[in-house]
Amino acid sequence: MEPGDLPAAVQQTLQSRYRISVSHTVDTFVSYDREIYKDLDGRDDIPDELLLLQEEDGDMNVGLFLDQAMLERAHMALQFDQWNRQDIDDISSVIEGVSHLVCVLWHADQQRELRPVDLELQAEIDKFVVLKHFCHSHATLAQFQHMLFDVTAIDDDPLLVSRYTCARRYAWIYCQWLQSRFKIDDDKLQHELATFYRRSGPAKQRHINDVH
DSSP: OOGGGHHHHHHHHHHHHHTOOOSSOGGGTEEOOHHHHHHHHTOSSOOSEEEEEEEETTEEEEEEEEOHHHHHHHHHHTTSSOOOHHHHHHHHHHHHHHHHHHHHHHHHHHTOOOOHHHHHHHHHHHHHHHHHHHOOOHHHHHHHHHHHTOOOOOOSOHHHHHHHHHHHHHHHHHHHHHHHHOSSOSHHHHHHHHHHHHSOHHHHHHHHHHHO
16 A cells, blocks of 8 residues: 555545445545645645635535645554554544545535534544554554543634544543443444444434443
8 A cells, every 4th residue: 555545545444434435535635735725725834634625606615635744654654563642643634634524525425414523523533443443553552542532732722622622522432432342343333333423413422421
């Protein structure tokens, strides 16, 4: 697998784990051109992963920027069993971008409402699900779980900080429950993940509160 194949591999993993399909492949929307996305986003400095949604004449234009260097680092890290914080951040950013895109496409195909906090909650859970799929070392598994749901503020905007903190808190509870409830990767876990993905945002939060 080459670095450019990683977004499609993440999409395939998500579709397999949640038993979903979407109308497009992520490769259709992925770009590695930072300058174009700086112009589109209107900022001089953009993050290494950025999903843009722009409505024009009733149509929604979708694009995903992934930094080429970050993608290459993530691809390299996946060749080894031990990851450091930078490795996990890079892999997680790729997963998050693809997760956002797949989630938007699936909800559009299903004509379902999708709130920003719901998008972030699903992305946090997706990072856990995909990283666990890619991980072959129990030591690394324990390490990334601790790092993955770090609620350190990553933005100065109070609304965004609140959204990310809420999403990570709920994701942490849910993923810890998955770990304790499903000891092996079997049809019961697959059914739980597939059912959860199809819940509305408020229903996902209620379900997490119920299992907590």
